[in-house]
Amino acid sequence: MRTWQVRDVMTTDVATVGEKTPYRKIVDVITGRRVSAVPVVDDFGHVRGVVSEADLLHKVEWMGEPHERRIFEGHRRRSARAMGEAGIARDLMTAPAVTTFPHTSLVAAAKLMDREQVKRLPVVDDLGRVVGIVTRSDLLKVHLRPDADIRHDVAQEVLHRVLAVKDGTVRVEVHNGVVTLTGQLDRRTTVDIAGRLAGRVSGVVEVVNELRYEFDDTVLAGIDSWPGVPTGIA
Structure with missing residues (x-):
């Protein structure tokens, strides 16, 4: 990326x-x-x-x-x-x-x-x-980048290339540089990483991470909470 x-x-x-x-x-x-x-x-x-x-x-x-x-x-x-x-x-x-x-x-x-x-x-x-x-x-x-270009980078570079998320699993919407992620992934750590990497895409003003997860793998790792990921999402 x-x-x-x-x-x-x-x-x-x-x-x-x-x-x-x-x-x-x-x-x-x-x-x-x-x-x-x-x-x-x-x-x-x-x-x-x-x-x-x-x-x-x-x-x-x-x-x-x-x-x-x-x-x-x-x-x-x-x-x-x-x-x-x-x-x-x-x-x-x-x-x-x-x-x-x-x-x-x-x-x-x-x-x-x-x-x-x-x-x-x-x-x-x-x-x-x-x-x-x-x-x-x-x-x-950098904040003059078109929303379409930002969406492409989040969807293709972050979700597809880096995290290997299948197309259609996560919905990416961008409005005035604000990225909203919705959908469901398998692990809580993946949800957190997706949000943080999306925030690093050039031109992103804010990330609204509404992704859900099936399995809280932070419990096994002994991590109480991950930054940027609300607790209690399941």
Whole structure:
């Protein structure tokens, strides 16, 4: 069962700037390409950092008062002032850049964005060269998958190929990404596995597992309950 990866949703036509690109040129690139940030790359295409609109706005913030300084300035204020006085990408960029790879799953990419508090990830190859960029809105594209495609993956990949469930045994319905499973399987553990694997199909928002079972094999295994499977179903 294949899950969507960064390569499935990333933008490959990436707007980049060099380390010595001047401020005004960076503004031209960002506004001209209608993006909110650009990776900064060296002569070999390796990502060195990222310049965002927020980084560029520090110059506007400090416009007209470049020499105003306080005796005691916090690190954040000093950093903002330095960026406000910077003139090229190397001094404006946030570095090191938080990057990812084309084969990274969308779940892992989303967790990385959340952990690092970033809005986009430059995508690099094994040598660190930029090959794309993925944003938070790109990650949401997985939930634009047609219900018919999701149903096919659940029915064929999960039930038929992985669990070897005969066609017609389980009814799969999908509406706006919500998968509902009805029918009856032989074992309780199979019911649980079917629900969990269906939830991993790309584009699934929620799984309503209404499957019943003939035999509670968790009793023999000494398991009181399995996550996601209501007790007392028989």
